[in-house]
Amino acid sequence: MPQISEGLDCLKIISGERDMLTKIHLQNLKERIKRMPLSEKYFLNVTKDCNSYRSRRKFISYSMSKEEEEFPIAYSMVIDEKIEMFERLLRSIYAPQNIYCVHVDSESPVPFQQAVRGIASCFSNVFLASKLEKVVYASWSRVQADLNCMKDLLGSNVQWEYLLNTCETDFPLKTNAEIVKALKILKGKNSLESVKTPADKMSRWLFHHEIGKTVIRTNIQKTLPPVDVPIFSGGPYFVVTREFVKHILRDSLIDKFFTWEQDTYSPDEHLWATLNRMPGVPGSMPHHEKYDVSDLHSIARVVKFSFHEGDVSKGASYPHCTGSHQYFICIYGCGDLQWLVKQHHLFASKFDPSVDDMAIQCLEEYLRNNTLYKTET
Template identity: 45%
Template sequence: MRLTKKSCLLLVIVGVIVLWMFFPLHPLDLWGSKHIYSYSWLNYSDADGGPENKCDCPAILQGDSKALEQAKTLTSTKDFQKSITIPNEYYINASQDCRNFKASRKYLTIPLSRVEEDFPLAYSVVVHHKVQNFERLLRAIYAPQNIYCVHVDKKSDASVYSAIGAITSCFPNVFTSTLWLTMVYAAWPRVQADINCMADLYNAKTKWKYFINLCGQDFPLKTNLEIVNALLSLRGDNSMESEQMPEGKKDRVTHTYKIVNGQNQPTGNEKEPPPFNLPILTGSAYIVVNRGYVRSVLEDSRIPALIEWSKDTFIPDETFWATIQRLPGVPGSKRPHPKYDMTDMNAIVRMVKWQGHEGTVYPECHGHHVRDVCVYGFGDVQWLLQQHHLFANKFDTDIDPIAVYCLEKYLREKALAELF
């Protein structure tokens, strides 16, 4: 009996379904990497940016002097400065149609490899302004297998709340923290915001492998696959700055502080010794830790006492995580001996250019400074990509969007090239 075209097509469909039932395939296998690569929405285009798309990013990444000079000339024009800021209202309106928002902003909606799919990550992102910075960060680190908790400063403008809420509502794996706090520089709420997100992430269905905390002005220096491979190479260890407390910083933990008028101010009172005679280490607010470390923060019987003791210290986010990293029994921890100390340059978390170390530890900043930290310019990008760190801080797209624009284009092209 001769089969009709319709019957043949039906048989093919049935055959594919049967094959899939017995030999389940990854989406990449079904489509083929070349087919995926041809989809225009995966690649950033020149139309995706603002006036910064006139820059020659490949040349800037090579440190080409002519391209750098052209970018400098462009950024100095009034028209450029007027047109680089994307208002919060854009994100509020654009994300009303989530499908179009994700497509037009070119979010990756499928895992790009089995390695990444099998190694989901958890992110905590603390934000208080600059929604454009946050959204471009989210787009750069977004993958459907990962999970993201966003903490918005309780004192942020209403438009920031609305814009970030609208953006996160478009993704099943991105959510705002269940508890919002008023952030105070150098005080305990900054730590508590991450602990709150840790709890939300730990109780989520996604069984992620590593936790990374960021702020809205961070940006990745590696693709998601590169980040996963770097974490796999840790073999269960954590990576963060954790060093012996220098004399110049000991006052932060030997005297008490109190939040007064939105500032963490000294009281003049001496502080009691730390609980359990714990050695207090110094480090950074930003960490890369395994799931077991997070479980210890939430469940270890020693941590509540350390939390209470830390609440009236100065810049506790630079001691709390570093101290837990040296507690015996915490997964991925190290002994509190100087031989196990790790500097920010050796950790993989985050590259920060401190003004006091420019010209010695690293080159001078090509952008500007905020609280002695370099806010990167496009002239810093070539050097940043030579570093082993996963992320860098700070970026400000309201002042220099070229640095972020060239980084995001480079990382997306590299992520797609990794498919082959």
């Protein structure tokens, strides 16, 4: 694991101590361009000796509790770049009883793909998806990547209970033991954002879109969707049961819905939300508005959008981002950690070591300490 910079105290950072946050801010300004991320070449070399690699990178090698051992979790990990960030994410959620399907963009650079394969080769429960997609931003291919992993995960020997999806800008806020407890509390329900579609997002599925290197809206109106519930709005992240996955891959009506969705814009931001409101879908909720679930009420992912940031005492959804923004989304800094670790969400997005590597380091330390010293037997 990366070494914590001298003089910096993660406990104080996560506690929100002002002097320490000022110190880390100044250090980030000095070191942002200094630290080079671990390269594809590094991982190709180090994974030649898997025993040494797993030990050196401090992967958990045994189930930490009987409860965790008896409740395996599946992960779909869709990635396309930043090999070190992927590996740090994998290490932070890794447990030997779980199973991990990694979908690499088929057009990712060859060294990146080779490095991912090298990492996966060192674990019996980590594998690359059997079918890789060229992932175009905001297109169906992003959904298809998760579907490919769903099929592979169902075909594995691991009888996992829930499926969670991630990308390389995510990082967990909970240990595996805490995730297991949170999933058990759901009692077979799914957890994801699903709300009435805002008027400004309806064009995403009302019109036909051409899919090329980008997604372009046309003026051609689409046919009505082949489902009997409204189209709901949500996010690309989900926490769903094994029975949910089985159902959506085998139901003929949902298969038609998949086909209908393939020329929409950002289908991952309305497909999962709608599936989880359909009658008969395992773990779903009724489609009455009283069952709407916002992103802040689901447990799948906490994301800070710049237009909802501000003074919480005056009505803002969450405090200001202390890192930076990309497409109106906060890339977290150390000053966000005190707020983040108090949230009930399992994961947060986005993190980027080039913006604030210390934020990731401190989360790694926080999770490792909780894993080793707070896990019940």
